[in-house]
Amino acid sequence: MMPREFRHAIDDMLAAIQGAERAVSGKTIDDYRADWILKHAIERAVEIISEASRALPADVTATQPQINWRAVRAIGNVLRHEYHSLSDPILWNVVIDEFPRLKTALQAIMEQFPER
Template structure:
């Protein structure tokens, strides 16, 4: 089972790392002013959302503090109702929620990967 979803785990970790790199030293004002930064972060969050769908429910259950339905739903909002999301909401996701998700996903990666330590 592990190999079937570990690619999604890696995609999530890669997207989070990209967001971390892109936002290092930046703040909400930077996010609001930089079109490319905004769209790169939004796309990475869409990838995280989509990849989360490939993680089996029993695996997600090992990390009950993560609001998995919200992780899944934000991608749809970004794709279909993007005008309804404020910059502040996305920035809060980056600052407050992604570190928690990274920790949970890293835990899942370490628990289910039988080939060695995670990134």
């Protein structure tokens, strides 16, 4: 049985990752800390990724076990409800360290589950 259509969610996640990558390109964490607009753009990208990840069926995410999908889904709630608990270094590291790994996993899913 083919999973329900979820590619739109992956497209949204990849677009958010690519936008965040462009936004931080050539910047340092100090630049990030000093730029209110950049910080809020990154937070929004993380929220979109988190929300879109909820549309991915379990059998699809299971193909990429190196990604902590539970944490991906949960970080959006943290941003919305406990935003004061996320430090700048945490969000910066999400973009710098986690987004590339997530992007690779999402691209692999797209290849593994071609459009119907």
